[in-house]
Amino acid sequence: MTLSTLMTRHVQSLFGALGRLARAPLATALTLLVIGIALALPAALALLVRNAESATGGFGRAVDMSVYLKSGISLARAHQLAVEARAEPGVAAVHVISADEGLSQFRRYSGFGAALDALKSNPLPNVLRIVPQPRASGAAALEGLRSTFARWPEVDMVQLDAQWVLRFNAMLAVVRRLVLIAAALFGAGVLAVIGNTIRLEILNRRDEIEVTKLVGGSNAFVRRPFLYTGVLYGLGGALLAWLVLEGTVLALHAPVMRLATLYGSGFELTGLAGRELGGLFCGGMALGWLGAWISAHRHLRDIEPRA
Amino acid sequence: MILLERVSKRYPNGREALTNVSFFVDRGELVFLTGRSGAGKSTLLKLIALLERPSRGTVTVNGRSTGTLKARHIPAFRRHIGVVFQDHKLLADRPVFDNVGLPLVVAGAPLAEIDKRVRAALDQVGLLGKERSLPMELSVGEQQRVGIARAIVGKPPLIVADEPTGNLDPDLALEVMRLFKRFSEVGVTVLVATHDLHLVREFGSRELNLASGQLTGGTPDPLPSLVASR
Numbered sequence: 001m002t003l004s005t006l007m008t009r010h011v012q013s014l015f016g017a018l019g020r021l022a023r024a025p026l027a028t029a030l031t032l033l034v035i036g037i038a039l040a041l042p043a044a045l046a047l048l049v050r051n052a053e054s055a056t057g058g059f060g061r062a063v064d065m066s067v068y069l070k071s072g073i074s075l076a077r078a079h080q081l082a083v084e085a086r087a088e089p090g091v092a093a094v095h096v097i098s099a100d101e102g103l104s105q106f107r108r109y110s111g112f113g114a115a116l117d118a119l120k121s122n123p124l125p126n127v128l129r130i131v132p133q134p135r136a137s138g139a140a141a142l143e144g145l146r147s148t149f150a151r152w153p154e155v156d157m158v159q160l161d162a163q164w165v166l167r168f169n170a171m172l173a174v175v176r177r178l179v180l181i182a183a184a185l186f187g188a189g190v191l192a193v194i195g196n197t198i199r200l201e202i203l204n205r206r207d208e209i210e211v212t213k214l215v216g217g218s219n220a221f222v223r224r225p226f227l228y229t230g231v232l233y234g235l236g237g238a239l240l241a242w243l244v245l246e247g248t249v250l251a252l253h254a255p256v257m258r259l260a261t262l263y264g265s266g267f268e269l270t271g272l273a274g275r276e277l278g279g280l281f282c283g284g285m286a287l288g289w290l291g292a293w294i295s296a297h298r299h300l301r302d303i304e305p306r307a
Numbered sequence: 308m309i310l311l312e313r314v315s316k317r318y319p320n321g322r323e324a325l326t327n328v329s330f331f332v333d334r335g336e337l338v339f340l341t342g343r344s345g346a347g348k349s350t351l352l353k354l355i356a357l358l359e360r361p362s363r364g365t366v367t368v369n370g371r372s373t374g375t376l377k378a379r380h381i382p383a384f385r386r387h388i389g390v391v392f393q394d395h396k397l398l399a400d401r402p403v404f405d406n407v408g409l410p411l412v413v414a415g416a417p418l419a420e421i422d423k424r425v426r427a428a429l430d431q432v433g434l435l436g437k438e439r440s441l442p443m444e445l446s447v448g449e450q451q452r453v454g455i456a457r458a459i460v461g462k463p464p465l466i467v468a469d470e471p472t473g474n475l476d477p478d479l480a481l482e483v484m485r486l487f488k489r490f491s492e493v494g495v496t497v498l499v500a501t502h503d504l505h506l507v508r509e510f511g512s513r514e515l516n517l518a519s520g521q522l523t524g525g526t527p528d529p530l531p532s533l534v535a536s537r
Contacts, residue, residue, distance in 0.1 A: 005415050211396050214358075215457065216386030217413035218379075305358055 009224070017228035020201075028236075031197050035233055035284070036240025038190050042183040043241055043280055044248065047272060049175050055260070055267045065142070066159045067128040067149045075099070078126040081154055085128055090145055093131040099124045125156060187287055194233050194291030198226050202299045214305040223296045227289055234288020238281045246271050308334045308465055308496040309355060314364035316350050316520075324350040326520045327364075332498060334464070337491035339507045340500040342517035348500040351517065352469050355498065356390050357381055369464060386414050389458030391468035395450050397442040403429070403453050404438035410461040428460040429453075432486065448479045455486065459495075466490060468499045472506065480506060488512075 021028045067085070069078055075098050082094045097105075102124040107113045132145060142160060149158045202209065209222055249271040260267040272280060309332040316325040324347045332338050340348050353359040354366050357373045366373045369387055376384055389410075397406050404425055411421045429435045432452040442450050451474060458466055468487065472480035484506055487497045491512075501507065507514055516523050 002415075002417070005417050008418060009412075009415065207396075208398050211398055212409065212413060213382070214385065214390065214396065215410040215413060215461075216382045216384075217409075218382040221382075221413050 009221075010228075013224045013228045014232075017225050017232055020225075021229065021232060031193065031233060032236045032240055034193050035190050035237025035288075036244060038186040038193070039237050039241035039280065039284055040244040042179055042186050043245055043272065043276075045175065045179040045182055046276065047245060047249075049172055049179060050276075051269055052172060052175075054270075065130040065132065065146060065149075067130060068156045068159065069126045069128065069154050070156045071125045073126060073154050075126055077154065078128065081152070082128055085130060085149070088145070088148060090133050090135075090141055091130055092133040095129040095131075097127040097129055099126050102127060187283075190234070190237065190284075190287045191291040191294070194230050194288050195295040197233065198230055198292045198295040199299055201229065202226065202296065202303070206303055209300065209303045210305045213303070219300060222300055223293075226296045226300075227292050230288040230290075230292020230295075231285050232288070233292075234284040234286070235281065237288070238284030241284070242272060242277065242280060308332055308336070308369060309498065310365075310367040311351075311354075312365050312367075314354065314361045314366055316347075316354060316359065317362045324520050325354075325361075328517075328520075328522050329364075330515055330522060332496060334496055335491055335494045337488055337497045337499070337510070337512045339510070339512055339514045340498060340517065341502065341504060341507060341514055343502065346517040347520040348517055349469055350520075352390075352467050352498070352500055355465075356388055356467055357384055382413070386410065386461060387463050387465065389461065389463040389466040391451075391454050391458045391466065391471045393470040393473050395442070395454040397450060397453055397457075399442055402439050402441055403434065403445070406442065406453055407456045407460050410457060414461060424460055424462075425456075428456040431459065432456045433482075447474045448476070451475060451479075452483070455483065459490065463495070465496045466498070468497070470501055471499060472501060472503055481509070484510060 069081070073081075075096070078096050078098070082096050085091060085094045099122045103116065103122050106124065107116055128149075130145070130149070132142060135141075146158045146160050149155055212222055249269055253269050256267070256269045309330075311331075312329050314325055314328045315323065317323045328347075328351065340351060342348050350359065354361055354373065355368055357368075357376065360366075360374055368384075371384060373384075398409075407428055408421045408425045411424060416424070425438070426435060429438065432455050434449060434452055434456065437445065437449070437453075442453060445453065451471060455468075455471065458468070466487070471487075472483050475483060480503065484499070487499055488510060491497045
């Protein structure tokens, strides 16, 4: 068989499969809907994780650490200490917040302006704001850094606001694992749906398969249109899943924007893109192919011509 | 072309359909297989077309022993045999053209060649112009001839037919048999199972008669000399 003939056969199988799907629009639509929803659920979870990560803007900045110096330490000394702090391993940047700056910030944000005016002197100490390197932002590394600074004689206390970040991180890890579990479960579901659909089609076309084998059709030849049918189901399901997700993102866009604005964030919900989209479509088609192959392998073997 | 050596076939239910059958059919021969229904004619044809394997003995077709052929070589084996069935085994939802072209499609022939050879085969059975008809729109005799066209379209060296004239009126039956005779004249081996003894006598070809699964009488078997000369 020449290459062009083989290509012709594949194109024929593809169009044959498309034609058969189009001839039973309702059954095809229902099957596609089931596959589409099954693919959309894990994809939606993955989308949730990705958006949650981008909403919190990564964790490098969130795990800043405030080192409060003792009240007698001068601003000049604070700047010296900042240079020393910068030399500590795991530290990305150090900013000095002078007592005066701290007071004006407090005045601006706390609403206690009038009460502060009653004070004769600034009660706030100079503060070093430490930005850890991203690789040192794990729970253990942060704790190590905290105790290092706490041992300095000039330091009054170290405040680490990392707890919520670590918790959030852990939550995302749970959801990420859930994505994997959901993908595996729903993937198995898609395999079963496609496998069963192909099985029914094989039984429906039993006579045709028998005659084809009778005149010398190989198993590969008989199997090919069913594999194309499976791939088309997977592709159609992925397309549907994508549309479902785009619709969901569109519907959530405005309320999420309002929420983000209230938190003073410019965050915007985004849909599947690039590699994720490729993964959804390739995954859908691969599942379709595999489901069809397993079913065809099992059931075509049983159909042998009887004269 | 066909060589059976002490072939027996016992079905799983215990019925022995063939017992110790040996014969040889040479290239280009037209041989009739006769006998009552239930005598084992269909079983014999199934063994040759590799729809069944022998329980004992060996069946050699076109130089290949069917008993040891691996499953993946069966499709290629079947492409070298044109089989005509009593019940046609046509695909009801496909036009005549697709039915006849199926053996070429599975063999991977180019489209232009399929087109040419399907028309040639339909021409030979007198059905040119019916390409787009569905089998149901044809008479029983026409359907039978579509089945024959499908068997010959791939130009197989061997044609095996099970009661190909069973549903035909005498004139049509005679016409179909003449068709087989013509094939054998151009070097195709033809084995026809039939219970129509009048027809067989008319052609004067070799006859293999089966009774209760065993070969009886018929034309003397040329097996020994031909085996010796092989």
